[in-house]
Structure formats: structure tokens, C-alpha cells
Amino acid sequence: MDAVLQFIQLNWLNLLALVWFLICFKGYMYYSKRRSYDTACLASILHLYRTEWMLRMLDRDMRIADATVVANLERSVSFFASTTMLILAGLMTVLGSTEQAIDVIADIPFAVEATREEWELKLVVMITLFIYAFFKFTWSLRQYGFVSVMVGGAPTPDENISDLQKQSYADRVAKMSSMAANHFNFGLRSYYFSLAMLGWFINPWLFMALSTGVVYVLYRREFKSSTLKTLMMSVGPIDEKS
Numbered sequence: 001m002d003a004v005l006q007f008i009q010l011n012w013l014n015l016l017a018l019v020w021f022l023i024c025f026k027g028y029m030y031y032s033k034r035r036s037y038d039t040a041c042l043a044s045i046l047h048l049y050r051t052e053w054m055l056r057m058l059d060r061d062m063r064i065a066d067a068t069v070v071a072n073l074e075r076s077v078s079f080f081a082s083t084t085m086l087i088l089a090g091l092m093t094v095l096g097s098t099e100q101a102i103d104v105i106a107d108i109p110f111a112v113e114a115t116r117e118e119w120e121l122k123l124v125v126m127i128t129l130f131i132y133a134f135f136k137f138t139w140s141l142r143q144y145g146f147v148s149v150m151v152g153g154a155p156t157p158d159e160n161i162s163d164l165q166k167q168s169y170a171d172r173v174a175k176m177s178s179m180a181a182n183h184f185n186f187g188l189r190s191y192y193f194s195l196a197m198l199g200w201f202i203n204p205w206l207f208m209a210l211s212t213g214v215v216y217v218l219y220r221r222e223f224k225s226s227t228l229k230t231l232m233m234s235v236g237p238i239d240e241k242s
Contacts, residue, residue, distance in 0.1 A: 014118060017204035018125065024211040025193050028218060029186070035223070042222045043185070045231045047178045054170035054177075059157055066151050070177075074144045077184050081137035084187075088130050095123050111202045119201070126197050133190035136183045143180035150176060192218060 008015065036043045057066045098119050105111050114122075150173045155161050161169075196210035222228070 011118065013112075013204045014121075014200075017200060017207045020208045021193070021197070021200075021211045024215050025189075028215050029189070032218075032222060039223065040228065040232060042225075042228055042231070043178070043182060045228065046181065047174060049231070050174040050177045050181075051170055054173045055166065057151065057173075058154055058166050058170060061157060063151055063154070067148060070144060070148050070151060073180075074141060074148075077137055077141045077144060077180075077187075080184075080187060080191075081134060081141060084130055084134040084137060088127060088134070091123060091127050091130065095120065095127075098123075105201055108202055112204065114201075122197075122200050126194060129190055129194055129197065133187040133194075136187035136190070140180045140183035140187065143176060143183065147173060147177050147180060189218060 032041070032043070035041060053066075057063060060066070098116050102114065102116070102119055105114075154169060154173070155165075192214045193211065196207065196214045199210040200207035
């Protein structure tokens with residue numbers, strides 16, 4: 001018990017920074033998910049677009065273009081999954097060269113001197129973050145594979161299914177596509193927060209400030225960006241006289 005108290009006293013600032021990071025990371029995940037149910041954001045608006053896409057897909061005899069789009073999405077996710085493995089390999093290499101890394105950071109102004117144990121703990125936390133991102137990317141990749149199967153097995157126009165059945169099938173495929181996109185988004189958010197975590201190696205206060213900044217950037221992009229406003233625009237019929 002005394003050893004735990006002594007550890008907390010010696011590392012209270014790093015522990016505070018880590019707790020604040022977890023609040024920002026998990027808190028924003030929870031907030032964005034809850035707000036997407038009743039507020040216009042990139043996730044909710046894009047789900048509507050995916051539903052429209054799948055309704056149009058069901059009216060086409062040839063689904064080559066649809067399968068190509070899904071394949072392009074899979075390639076994007078696959079790229080980040082492969083990149084994450086390379087980053088993990090690099091972090092493991094740095095973990096074995098802690099002394100050299102400490103010497104490099106020590107020359108940066110305002111850098112807080114850290115022990116070898118503190119450095120290794122920070123690296124382990126960052127490795128854990130990228131492992132989390134890797135699992136999200138690979139699960140997203142599998143879900144996009146499921147979307148490909150659902151598109152391939154979709155009923156054709158000559159089957160004459162009812163509008164209710166068509167809407168139900170489109171909703172299922174769109175939901176699976178949105179689930180894949182959301183997990184991809186979770187992985188991307190991990191990359192954003194990993195950039196904030198780099199500040200932890202310099203100064204815990206900088207780490208907390210950068211974590212807060214990442215939350216602000218993500219919120220602006222997902223709930224207040226010009227991209228969202230553009231997606232929400234509805235174009236009326238073109239006036240032939242104009």
C-alpha cells in the first residue's frame with residue numbers, strides 16, 4: 001500500500017494527464033454516438049446517403065459499380081490496418097531504445113525529465129492505443145466484406161419484391177455499411193489522439209492541452225463543418241429557363 005501511495009505521489013501529474021486523456025477519448029466516443037441519434041452529424045447524414053444508395057442499387061440489374069465502390073472502401077481500411085502494424089513495429093523498436101529516445105527529447109525546451117520506467121509506461125499506453133485502432137480497422141474490413149456479400153445476394157428488379165421488402169433490405173445493407181464506416185472512424189480517431197499523446201513525452205500539461213484540442217477538432221468536423229452543411233443541402237429541380 002505504501003509503495004502504491006509513493007508511486008502516485010511521484011507520478012501524480014502523469015496519472016492526471018492519463019486520466020484526462022481517457023476522459024477525452026472515451027467521453028467523446030460516447031458523446032458523439034449519443035448525439036448522432038438526434039442531431040445531424042457526419043455519421044447520421046451519411047447513413048441516409050447509404051440508404052438511398054442501396055435503394056438505387058436494388059433497382060439496377062448490374063451491380064458492378066456498387067461492388068467497385070465497396071472494394072474501394074475496403075482498400076482504404078486495409079491501408080490503415082497495414083500502416084498500424086508498421087507503427088506498432090516502430091513503437092516496439094523504440095521500446096528497446098528508450099535511453100536514446102530520452103536523450104533526444106531532453107533537448108526540447110519545456111520538456112519534463114522522465115525516468116526510464118515512465119517512458120516505457122507511456123510507450124506501452126501508445127502501443128495499446130494502436131492495438132485498439134488495429135482491431136477497429138480489421139473489424140471494419142470484415143464488415144465491408146459482409147456488405148459485399150449482401151450486395152451480391154440482393155434481389156434483382158425482375159423478382160418484383162414489394163416496396164416494404166425493398167426498403168427493409170436496403171436498410172439492412174445500409175446499417176451494415178454504416179457500422180463498418182463507424183468502426184473505421186473509431187480507428188481514425190485513435191490516430192488523432194495518438195498525435196496528442198506525442199505531447200506526453202514532452203510535457204504532461206501539453207498532453208492534456210493537445211487531448212482537449214483533438215476533441216475540439218473532431219467535434220467541429222463531425223458536427224459543425226462545412227462538409228456537413230454541404231451534405232445536408234438538398235438540390236431542387238433545375239429551372240430549364242435559367
